[in-house]
Amino acid sequence: MNSRLARRPRRQGASAAPLAHLEWRNLQHRFAPVDALTPDELMLLHEASMNILEDIGMAFMDDEALDLWQQAGAHVDRSSQMVKIDRGLLMGLLQHAPSEFVWRARNPQYNIYIGGKHLIFSPHGGTIFVSGLNVKRRPGVMEDYVEFLKIVQSCNLLHVTGEQLIVPHDIDVSFRHLQRLKAAIHYTDKPIMEATHGRVIANDNVEMMKLVFGEDITQSDQPVLGGIVNSGSPLRWDDRMCGGIIAYARANQVLIVTPFILAGAVAPITMAAAVAQQNAEALAGIALAQLVRHGAPCIYGGFATPIDMRSGNPAFGMPEGAWATLASAQMARHYGLPYRSSGTLNTSKVPDAQSMLETMWSTFPAMNAHANFLQHATGWLEGGLTVNKEKIMIDIENLAMLQKYLEPVQINADTLALEFIAKVGAGGHHFETAHTQARYSTEYYSPILGDRQNHETWEKGGAQDMAARASKVYEAVLEHYEAPALDESISEAVSAYVDKRQRELAGVNLYY
Amino acid sequence: MNSRLARRPRRQGASAAPLAHLEWRNLQHRFAPVDALTPDELMLLHEASMNILEDIGMAFMDDEALDLWQQAGAHVDRSSQMVKIDRGLLMGLLQHAPSEFVWRARNPQYNIYIGGKHLIFSPHGGTIFVSGLNVKRRPGVMEDYVEFLKIVQSCNLLHVTGEQLIVPHDIDVSFRHLQRLKAAIHYTDKPIMEATHGRVIANDNVEMMKLVFGEDITQSDQPVLGGIVNSGSPLRWDDRMCGGIIAYARANQVLIVTPFILAGAVAPITMAAAVAQQNAEALAGIALAQLVRHGAPCIYGGFATPIDMRSGNPAFGMPEGAWATLASAQMARHYGLPYRSSGTLNTSKVPDAQSMLETMWSTFPAMNAHANFLQHATGWLEGGLTVNKEKIMIDIENLAMLQKYLEPVQINADTLALEFIAKVGAGGHHFETAHTQARYSTEYYSPILGDRQNHETWEKGGAQDMAARASKVYEAVLEHYEAPALDESISEAVSAYVDKRQRELAGVNLYY
DSSP, rough: OGGGGGSSSOOOTTGGSTTTSSSOOEEESSSOOOOOSSSHHHHHHHHHHHHHHIOEEEOOHHHHHHHHHHHHHHEEOOOOEEEEEOOOHHHHHHSSSSSSEEESSSSGHHHHEEEEEEEOOOOOOOEEEEEETEEEEEEEOHHHHHHHHHHHHHHHTSSSOOOSSSSOTTTTTTTTTHHHHHHHHHOOOEEEOOOOHHHHHHHHHHHHHHHHTTTTTGGGGSOOOOOOOOOOOOEEEOOHHHHHHHHHHHHOOOEEEEEOOOOOTTTSHHHHHHHHHHHHHHHHHHHHHHHSTTOEEEEEOOOEBBEEEESSOOOOOOOHHHHHHHHHHHHHHHHHHHEEESOOOOOOSSHHHHHHHHEEEEEEEEHHHHHHHSSSSSSGGGTTTTEEEHHHHHHHHHHHHHHHHHHHOSSSSHHHHHHHHHHOOOOOOTTHHHHHHHHTTTTOOOSSSSSOOHHHHHTTOOOHHHHHHHHHHHHHHHHHOOOOOOHHHHHHHHHOOOOOHHHHTTOOOOOO | OOGSSSOOOOOOTTTTTTTTOOOOEEEOOOOOOOOOOHHHHHHHHHHHHHHHIIOOOOOOOOOHHHHHHHHHTOOTTTTTEEOOOHHHHHHHHTTSSSSSEEEESSSSGGGGESTTTTTEEOOOOSSSSETTTTEEEEEHHHHHHHHHHHHHHTTOOOSSSSSSSOOOOSSOOOHHHHHHHHHHHHHHOEEEEEOOOHHHHHHHHHHHHHHHHHHHHGGSSSEEEEEEEEEOOEEOOHHHHHHHHHHHHHTTTTTEEEEEETTTTTOOOOOOHHHHHHHHHHHHHHHHHHSTTTTEEEEOOOEEEETTTTSSSBBSSSSHHHHHHHHHHHHHHHTOEEEESSSSSOOSSSSSSSHHHHHHHHHHHHHHTOSEEEESOOEGGGGTTTHHHHHHHHHHHHHHHHHHHEEEESHHHHHHHHHHHHHHOOOOOOOTTTHHTTTTTSSSSSSSOOOOOOHHHHHHHHHHHHHHHHHHHHHHHTOOOOOOOOOOHHHHHHHHHHHHHHHHHOOOOOOO
């Protein structure tokens, strides 16, 4: 790797940037996970999943996937594309999936660790619309995409670029993945996510990352690229997703295997069944990756969400989803797989009280569950249809609080401060002790947006709510954005690849 | 007890009331508590607390309290009012405090259970101002007090009347406790809280509750009245609080013993020291109650909160407070004492995203901590200076979600629904299965305020945020309020007592 790229995350000029004080860290869970399932209950869910895979089967709508399963000894029905997978075969394949791995960034200071107690925050993904105090809700464009990449690069709490931060509607569908990935390479030097949708897209991603790293990334056991694959529930891995799984697994890149389970719609209404079905779908997808290449890095994704029976829309940030988060994480731990959950799932239209009530009902259960990879950790509104600029900043505040929460609290003679408790005595105060003075600017979390003024001062300052304050900070973060170093030759090679592929793919429909 | 009072919570006319679908339940924690402390760390905190009590001491600014300590063998310095308490004496006294007890309501269907895995939601307390979409922030009056009592009575998620829901500024300070308690008796039949501030107030409360229950409540091991006592940190129980502790303990009524620890101000800035000091103060208060009467029902209160070093105001809903919540609960469990925490601590001025971000940073840690008694479970804004009407309803939504979260999820052949997973097969949907149809209206939490409409419908409906929707529901709840049954003779006796005492207390300053 070019030595110019291998330096530490930059600091110059950062002092005025609103998020510059937030350190880059490799976060780890500190408290024990909260278990939702007794060991017996876990085995009931496991058994149900095995019964689904053995007796009902899973559709793999892709010839190569069916070939792979057939060669492995599964029962394959070519006409229905249903594959019945014996638990011995399945569990044997899962043995090859790594429990922990390193996901490299162009800037090695941003390398991340997946699995174990590690915790990664990833921004919003797959959103269609953008909204904000200064932008009326509208479909996303490439300029928005770049803007979000700048936010990601500017915030040490966001550990990966994110996947499909917003749909760039102004880019031809055949070229979107090329333009997105090119932008991610130029505007960030963090670990990169890019869509794993079919072989063409996935292979382009791999080829471009070879150019970036100047090596055959498929030969390394440390991936540099990751993407989310969603089963087409119930019980279906379509050709697009099978292609993505096969291409990324073959290249040894990260697959975040997440059944898109909306209980009551594409799974039974009971959450026990939804989690069992999700488990069957996730394990089948991960097993396919292992069939392609033993050791392919995979993350077990949980997303089981109840449907709102009145509107037919997903009901995000709900107690049933919180239970599913805990239960799914426990299943992943049982199989020794890293676990992906979600942060800001909510259905509100604006960054109001509802948006944070539901967001916290996603985030805290994910923390309790020991999620290793927190997708959609920022920005969601409206069930993920919309990304909201103020909501991004509000969620970053929450992530910063979580980072602080994960710091060990020291308990020793120095922090117990008995000497000062004695000196201050009954009825005194600690404002001016040497103990307080030495720590007053560093001891506590210092809010980015949170307002603690008294009411009069707050009113004189314009009586702004959190969203209004967030809008200003968002703009300031963008103003202070600094592009990462990128070797000119890499930049040119990536651009040349994109130009060539755009000529080749003109008119090819990659999104269906 | 009068048989008219002993009936079940009423249902008539309830169908149209917005909260009527929420059931009264004796909630219990379902998941294991999250521990913040290793056993060694817990012992370090315990040791520090013992050192504080043995070597530094605690001020008890009340002659009777000092007499009690002296008789018990503690080292009492009359001039400084400092009491040094040996750990043997302290722990011996704590042995008498019950781990669990029943707190009776006038309507026995509303009896509550304190300690163990039990969980009680108590509304906001001690607030000065009221605000709402239809009321500009102003000091509270008795009419507000009654309004909040009606909300409490109307909501099955609020298990006690709350303590000092708002200051009734229009009532003479000498009569406030009389008017508040009289209102609570008339507008609710739930377990009652009333201020434990000095002997006069506390004894009036006890006398009035004797009239309500028609018995000498001081002879029962099941209390009917509770109040919060706060130490005047650091290391100080003032005469007002000592008087309250002594009066309630003597009458065998509930004391919620909560040091008001603002770390960096009235305790060292380090949270380890803050929790150790809190522990010393709480245990000393509970021990005083046991000195008065072995077995007096006490709840160990945790409130350790960092101070915002920029504004000097408390920093509520913060990661440091969350850690303190977990650690304090663990200390309480170590001593076998029920634990009180807080729900909606936040510093926002309006019911916006900040208010819920911080509220959830109080509520979820309290749930993780296995709080037994969640004070301020509704309504707070502005660090508790203000109670906001919309925030009450938003918080009730959250409590309803918590109630649902605490329901066991059944995992069995019926809920695993393999038959229906098989029948629907790959790519189908579950909307119309018998399994879904049998459960669609009951399986999931149904939001009171949460909006899940699509964007267009929401916009046509006025593009309301959660606070706007909450305002309407709040008014509807009030409209549907129904007064509980109250025996005429009790009502008259209580009123006569209040009249008599108002004549006697005229001009007496009970609030200082």
